[in-house]
Amino acid sequence: MPRVALVSHSTTPRGGHVHTLGLAEALHRAGHPVHLVALGDPAAGLYRPTVAPHTVLQGPSRAGTTLEERVLAAIDLLAWGLAGRIGEFDVLHAQDCIAARATLRAREATGAPVRVLRTAHHVDDFTTPVLIDCQRRAITEPDRVLVVSEQWRTILRGEFGVAATVVPNGVDAARFPAVPVVDRAALRERVGAHGPLLLAVGGIEPRKGSVVAFRALAQLAAEADADRSPRPLLAVVGGHSFQDFAPYREAALAELPALGLQAGRDVVELGTVSDADLGAWYAAADVLAYPSLKEGFGLVAIEAMSQGLPVVASDVPVFGEYLTGGVDALLPAAGDPAALAAALHAVLTDDGLRERLRVAGAAVAARFTWDAAAARHSAIYTELAADTPPVQV
Missing domain, CATH: 3.40.50.2000 (Glycogen Phosphorylase B;)
Incomplete structure (x- = not known):
């Protein structure tokens, strides 16, 4: 089975991270090698206890910073943390814009033969040119993109020219x-x-x-x-x-x-x-x-x-x-x-x-279980890892 890192920009119990943790636990139960990597407070850990293997990297400071500054700092921190462990994984599965940019940057910096998968839960309403471009690249540059609904598959096709695969959420x-x-x-x-x-x-x-x-x-x-x-x-x-x-x-x-x-x-x-x-x-x-x-x-x-x-x-x-x-x-x-x-x-x-x-x-x-979502993801990881990795120069 491909070794997978599920990558999230946050440890707070919002939809994207709740999804990431639920998926990580279901994959772990199924015996799929998975490791969750997130930005947050390493001393506090995740928002709830879990048996899924995970690492919390120190996140950026919010004090006196703009959203753009926080996003760019988070990408830097997450990319640095992933680069140091990238050889442990075959697939980096990013769960948000920040995580997608960080995984792509870590791959570029190391030249590792790793595949990058992105789940686009939704598209943020960014307003600055830097963040708009960051989000566009986080959707168009991964090797494959997933969404959690048909509506967002249609949006990504129309606005970004990306053909995404729908894998719905689950609930426990x-x-x-x-x-x-x-x-x-x-x-x-x-x-x-x-x-x-x-x-x-x-x-x-x-x-x-x-x-x-x-x-x-x-x-x-x-x-x-x-x-x-x-x-x-x-x-x-x-x-x-x-x-x-x-x-x-x-x-x-x-x-x-x-x-x-x-x-x-x-x-x-x-x-x-x-x-x-x-x-x-x-x-x-x-x-x-x-x-x-x-x-x-x-x-x-x-x-x-x-x-x-x-x-x-x-x-x-x-x-x-x-x-x-x-x-x-x-x-x-x-x-x-x-x-x-x-x-x-x-x-x-x-x-x-x-x-x-x-x-x-x-x-x-x-009808919506994490076990079903994990089985679908596991098949996608296998397909993705079997593709020829991109050549890094």
Whole structure:
């Protein structure tokens, strides 16, 4: 079997790295020689314990740096770390733009006969010429490119002229421990959820549709006030990102008073949480509010479904690849707060609908396993390693 390094620019529990770790564990279980390499804090390690072999290299400092400076520094650090061990691998599988540029640079610097594979989970909205070019090269220069959805295969073909292969995400339902009812109640009490508890995962970010969620929440809160019933509360998990979304977050939170909402009362930020805590929030919440405007796959949706949490997402094309509106999730129009509010209200007030979504959602999640993803990846690694390596000059 080809020796594979799965390479990630981060150790934080965001979609790309969650994918990387889940894949690494499944490959390791299957006996495929795999080693995860990521940038982060070596003393802290990965965001959760794992039996998969891994190395955490020291990541760049965020203090006083621009996004461009952080990206370029991360590429340098990761390329240096990979170059020192490149002889241990036959395939370098990069999971993001930074990792792709670093793997290509490490191969160029060493002349090693190693193949470079890239999974493009999505394309970032970079604005500087340096980062735009960096991202383009990270997609066009690897030996082969994978994507996690048909939508992104179409985008890469149209915008970059790259023929990508689709290998969907997976989910491990057993990753989240069972949560006793008393603990769910304690979590709700901790955030002051005396009415419906809505859960958002991914932080307050543009592509997560956070402002749309806030405006929908305001409509639900006004209806609750009119009915003299408890207000819904939105708990937001996550928020740590390599990019700096602070201006968007601050503007979004600044809008709350005009919406009749209050930070810390109606919208509670929980920050980055452990796997166990994330599973507990999935169990404690009444509905996942996931009105994304752009996703590579939307791993959070099937995570929530695997834990029995009904999902209200959006009608962006990627969700339509594996979700059916009204059957296993509700998919209101992306960017439409009124439509989102109506969908959330339906789930919160219709017991029959809520149960149907739970059952159908669990069936969807069961179709996406890391073992299946690992088997597909293993075949691709074998194909790739059998190709004639590029000649280094």
